[in-house]
Amino acid sequence: MKPAEVPGLLLDLLKRFLRWATEKIVIVVLSCTSLVCLIFPAVFPKLALWQRIWKDHIKARIAAMWTGNSPHRRSSGLRPEASKFHMPSPMCLIENRDSNLVVCPEALQVLSKIDQPVVVVAIAGLYRTGKSFLMNKLAGKNKGFLLGSTVEAVTKGIWMWCVPYPGKPDQTLVLLDTEGLDDAKKGDVQNDSWIFVLAVLLSSTLVYNSMGVIDQHAIDQLHYVTELTERIKSKSSPAEDSEALEDSAEYVRFFPSFVWALRDFTLQLQLNGQPCTEDEYLEEMLKLKKGSDDPSASEPTDNVAPADSSANCPVPSDTHDIQRYNLTRECIRLFFPTRKCFIFDRPTNRKNLDRLEDLQDSELDPEFLEQAERFCDHIYETSKAKTVPGGNIVTGCMLAKLVETYVDTICSGGVPCVENAVESLARMENSAALNEAIARYVELMEQKVKLPTETLQELLDMHAESETEALNVFMDRAFRNDIGQSQAELMKIVHQKKEEYLLKNELKSSECCKSILTPLFKELDDRINQGIYFQSGGYQNFLDDLKTIKEQYRQKNGKGIMAEEVLQQFLKEREVVGKHILQGDEALTKAEKELADAKAKAEEEEQKKEAQKQELAALQLKLEDQCRTFEANIQQLKEKLERDREQQLEETKRMLDSKLREQKKFLEEGYESYASRLQVEMDQLTQRDQYIGNSSWIFKILFGLLNAITFIFPELLQFAIRAIMRLL
Ligand SMILES: Nc1nc2c(ncn2[C@@H]2O[C@H](COP(=O)(O)OP(=O)(O)OP(=O)(O)O)[C@@H](O)[C@H]2O)c(=O)[nH]1
Numbered sequence: 001m002k003p004a005e006v007p008g009l010l011l012d013l014l015k016r017f018l019r020w021a022t023e024k025i026v027i028v029v030l031s032c033t034s035l036v037c038l039i040f041p042a043v044f045p046k047l048a049l050w051q052r053i054w055k056d057h058i059k060a061r062i063a064a065m066w067t068g069n070s071p072h073r074r075s076s077g078l079r080p081e082a083s084k085f086h087m088p089s090p091m092c093l094i095e096n097r098d099s100n101l102v103v104c105p106e107a108l109q110v111l112s113k114i115d116q117p118v119v120v121v122a123i124a125g126l127y128r129t130g131k132s133f134l135m136n137k138l139a140g141k142n143k144g145f146l147l148g149s150t151v152e153a154v155t156k157g158i159w160m161w162c163v164p165y166p167g168k169p170d171q172t173l174v175l176l177d178t179e180g181l182d183d184a185k186k187g188d189v190q191n192d193s194w195i196f197v198l199a200v201l202l203s204s205t206l207v208y209n210s211m212g213v214i215d216q217h218a219i220d221q222l223h224y225v226t227e228l229t230e231r232i233k234s235k236s237s238p239a240e241d242s243e244a245l246e247d248s249a250e251y252v253r254f255f256p257s258f259v260w261a262l263r264d265f266t267l268q269l270q271l272n273g274q275p276c277t278e279d280e281y282l283e284e285m286l287k288l289k290k291g292s293d294d295p296s297a298s299e300p301t302d303n304v305a306p307a308d309s310s311a312n313c314p315v316p317s318d319t320h321d322i323q324r325y326n327l328t329r330e331c332i333r334l335f336f337p338t339r340k341c342f343i344f345d346r347p348t349n350r351k352n353l354d355r356l357e358d359l360q361d362s363e364l365d366p367e368f369l370e371q372a373e374r375f376c377d378h379i380y381e382t383s384k385a386k387t388v389p390g391g392n393i394v395t396g397c398m399l400a401k402l403v404e405t406y407v408d409t410i411c412s413g414g415v416p417c418v419e420n421a422v423e424s425l426a427r428m429e430n431s432a433a434l435n436e437a438i439a440r441y442v443e444l445m446e447q448k449v450k451l452p453t454e455t456l457q458e459l460l461d462m463h464a465e466s467e468t469e470a471l472n473v474f475m476d477r478a479f480r481n482d483i484g485q486s487q488a489e490l491m492k493i494v495h496q497k498k499e500e501y502l503l504k505n506e507l508k509s510s511e512c513c514k515s516i517l518t519p520l521f522k523e524l525d526d527r528i529n530q531g532i533y534f535q536s537g538g539y540q541n542f543l544d545d546l547k548t549i550k551e552q553y554r555q556k557n558g559k560g561i562m563a564e565e566v567l568q569q570f571l572k573e574r575e576v577v578g579k580h581i582l583q584g585d586e587a588l589t590k591a592e593k594e595l596a597d598a599k600a601k602a603e604e605e606e607q608k609k610e611a612q613k614q615e616l617a618a619l620q621l622k623l624e625d626q627c628r629t630f631e632a633n634i635q636q637l638k639e640k641l642e643r644d645r646e647q648q649l650e651e652t653k654r655m656l657d658s659k660l661r662e663q664k665k666f667l668e669e670g671y672e673s674y675a676s677r678l679q680v681e682m683d684q685l686t687q688r689d690q691y692i693g694n695s696s697w698i699f700k701i702l703f704g705l706l707n708a709i710t711f712i713f714p715e716l717l718q719f720a721i722r723a724i725m726r727l728l
């Protein structure tokens with residue numbers, strides 16, 4: 001370091017220290033205020049409210065302080081950090097050509113390269129309401145998604161921007177900016193509906209963006225949620241049995257969490273004359289109205305809109321109006337049990353709005369900046385990786401497949417079906433898992449195996465280790481749908497590869513043995529050719545030389561598993577000449593010759609027996625290895641299915657919890673019919689929980705695998721029967 005650089009370095013260190021110290025002081029102050037508010041909520045109502053609004057924010061800050069894992073903050077200049085993936089600007093994912101949706105292959109290619117789990121945040125809402133601007137904030141940029149400053153709608157179709165996930169390097173944040181809804185110039189409600197459906201189906205967090213307060217008009221504009229039941233199918237063929245869950249009751253399994261962003265919000269947040277949080281405001285606005293729908297209920301007592309907005313939600317009088325009033329609210333509440341609301345001031349004065357992209361943060365309204373930061377932090381900290389029913393986490397590559405499947409279905413006039421989409425994802429992933437596992441097996445074997453191995457067991461051990469690792473790779477990626485078939489295929493291919501290694505090992509070993517034996521026998525052969533052994537006492541010399549050759553050969557390393565067999569071949573080739581030498585040896589009597597001949601034959605017999613024994617031992621080892629493979633495959637699948645079962649039970653528990661929460665709210669508001677409807681759904685979910693909990697479906701999949709295995713390896717039938725008996 002040059003001396004001139006020292007002051008700059010010190011200044012930088014000082015700045016860093018000040019930033020760190022300020023952050024810690026703010027956290028401590030926030031924590032103390034929270035504590036005071038918790039202890040004395042009645043004494044400090046305003047503070048308590050403030051604390052409620054900031055609750056998540058404070059919690060995240062405190063957690064970050066103790067873990068030392070500071071979450072992303074714009075102020076600290078920490079932007080989405082470098083990762084292996086970089087997309088400098090957004091690109092069109094789904095084009096909207098004359099109201100026809102067309103997937104952009106370039107965008108699919110970009111997605112297919114992302115093998116990380118993706119967190120997908122989509123924004124939807126009326127056209128020209130600042131959606132793209134807010135998405136740019138989420139990307140940590142001023143420019144990106146196009147804004148435009150006229151009344152003309154700008155974003156067409158669905159645009160995508162994949163950016164590194166702040167603070168989570170093992171995930172990618174996919175931002176989806178959608179075409180504004182209800183553009184009068186476009187006037188195609190159908191097409192708008194599909195855009196909204198795609199935003200719901202593809203995202204793990206859905207931001208609904210609107211201007212001003214949540215009044216009846218704003219709720220009416222969200223009528224798209226009421227059409228979801230006609231536009232999204234959970235199952236390919238809804239079960240007819242009366243016990244089965246209604247299709248839409250399943251939505252909570254795969255629907256995103258819902259965030260309502262209220263832009264240019266200028267009013268005071270108050271309920272019943274008391275300050276309220278944004279979330280309380282949202283919940284208040286989502287309350288239903290009394291009507292013939294629920295005669296048992298009494299008129300809700302606290303039906304109060306925020307101070308200035310009560311006039312915006314007039315109580316409807318006739319039944320039809322009430323049903324209409326309730327329907328959108330009911331759908332939002334039932335389909336999106338995880339809800340959040342954020343209000344935003346206008347980002348800058350009117351004059352500056354049309355050059356918003358070019359303004360620095362310092363030129364934006366500080367209140368807006370604070371609100372935007374709180375919004376972004378919430379999204380970064382709470383958004384989850386996209387999952388599909390069954391709990392499988394979606395990677396970029398899988399998201400590309402989902403986009404393709406859903407858009408294809410819509411374009412062919414069908415209704416997107418989540419179960420079908422998961423089936424095609426499963427097919428794609430199981431085949432990819434198979435290829436990945438095989439590649440891993442080969443890679444490991446190439447690393448480990450040095451041919452020839454000293455023993456067969458050594459090679460089988462390396463195979464077993466590589467196979468276990470390959471099986472792990474397969475299990476990590478594969479879906480349980482039709483897993484048995486892909487797994488049996490994996491077993492078959494790995495078995496073939498193992499056989500290839502065994503053969504290569506034999507060939508290599510033979511080659512090595514021959515290269516040792518050839519020079520050793522050359523001397524003996526030369527002597528035979530020179531007739532040195534064809535004289536009195538020659539046979540004994542011949543035997544002595546053979547003995548020396550054998551000893552020298554046995555002392556050599558690296559011969560491999562064919563050592564004895566190749567030696568026997570060499571000896572056999574000299575057997576006839578040995579007999580000639582014996583017969584021509586005049587030093588031996590007839591009886592001695594007969595004895596020597598008998599001894600040679602006995603040795604030969606002994607060798608044969610030994611060779612057979614070794615062959616049997618090798619066969620036994622191979623069979624044992626196949627059994628181990630068989631057991632390992634069954635065991636690994638069983639463990640995966642048990643893990644899956646846990647995941648499914650958790651998923652059902654989350655569904656039950658969310659329905660229970662909503663049921664409680666309905667009961668508190670006095671809507672018993674809604675509460676009983678939810679109770680029916682919960683009872684059905686509990687029944688499903690019991691089905692998932694018992695092991696019959698796991699056995700069914702395991703039997704499928706056993707069946708496939710015995711088809712490929714009939715010799716393992718007896719082990720399959722034994723395994724079935726054990727499973728029973
Ligand atoms: N009043 C106001 N204007 C905003 C806000 N955010 C952005 N704008 C301005 O509104 C105009 C539209 O912004 P966009 O972000 O493109 O809005 P959009 O909803 O994506 O528009 P479409 O893609 O056409 O549907 C631009 O001139 C922005 O400068 C906001 O919070 N309040």
Ligand SMILES: [Mg+2]
Pocket residue numbers: 131132133145146147154155177178180
């Ligand atoms: Mg836009």
